[in-house]
Amino acid sequence: MSSLGNSTNIFWHECPVGKSERQKLLNQKGCVVWITGLSGSGKSTLACSLSRELHSKGKLSYVLDGDNLRHGLNKGLGFSAEDRTENIRRVGEVAKLFADAGLICIASLISPYRKDRDACRAMLTDANFIEVFMNMPLSLCELRDAKGLYKLARAGKIKGFTGIDDPYEPPLNCEIEIQEKNGVCPSPFAMAGQVVSYLEDKGFLHYQ
């Protein structure tokens, strides 16, 4: 069902081809893998590696990457708390549609606020929202600084940068946590393997 907001005189139209038929066709179950973490923690790397692994297993996935969506769907949104909330809400709604289409939707956004991630979780049935926390130390993310943004933030040239002068609220009850082992970050292939194992164990990679 939809939440109607300010619109009136609109009605929900059921389509005769349903989610279960699409899932049967694809032999998988639609869900959302929501990857959260600091800039540079490896969200996009995991998203791409996971999508590749799933593809090689014959499973259909689609990546919604925060940075990429800000070029289109979310063009015009900034990084205030309100804009981030709207950014996450929109991506949550799109992810829900992809999951309904039967796909394994991989959403990769900083999504720093717990309440925003929880709101996306609430859009789906609980088991179909798989929250993956990239639990990498800020020092590692800052050392990587692939885009040079931490340097700019430290120099005061970017204001409100997550982890520097803007908050990041780590998940309290995520389904999967990716972290360093003995001070070493797992490879992209190993990170993807951790998520694939979870999806396999929970029965998302088959439709019975």
Ligand SMILES: Nc1ncnc2c1ncn2[C@@H]1O[C@H](COP(=O)(O)OS(=O)(=O)O)[C@@H](OP(=O)(O)O)[C@H]1O
């Ligand atoms: N102020 C500030 N804080 C954090 N990140 C910033 C900021 N300004 C620009 N960027 C770049 O935007 C990318 C994060 O976009 P998201 O849509 O994932 O952010 S959020 O979920 O709405 O917080 C983020 O991409 P990733 O490094 O892939 O996380 C940055 O490249």
Ligand SMILES: Nc1ncnc2c1ncn2[C@@H]1O[C@H](COP(=O)(O)OP(=O)(O)O)[C@@H](O)[C@H]1O
């Ligand atoms: N598991 C990993 N092992 C080694 N380097 C990684 C790993 N994950 C990410 N990186 C590197 O860290 C940098 C940031 O990764 P990225 O996926 O862009 O992070 P995010 O999307 O969270 O900003 C990139 O240069 C990437 O190649």
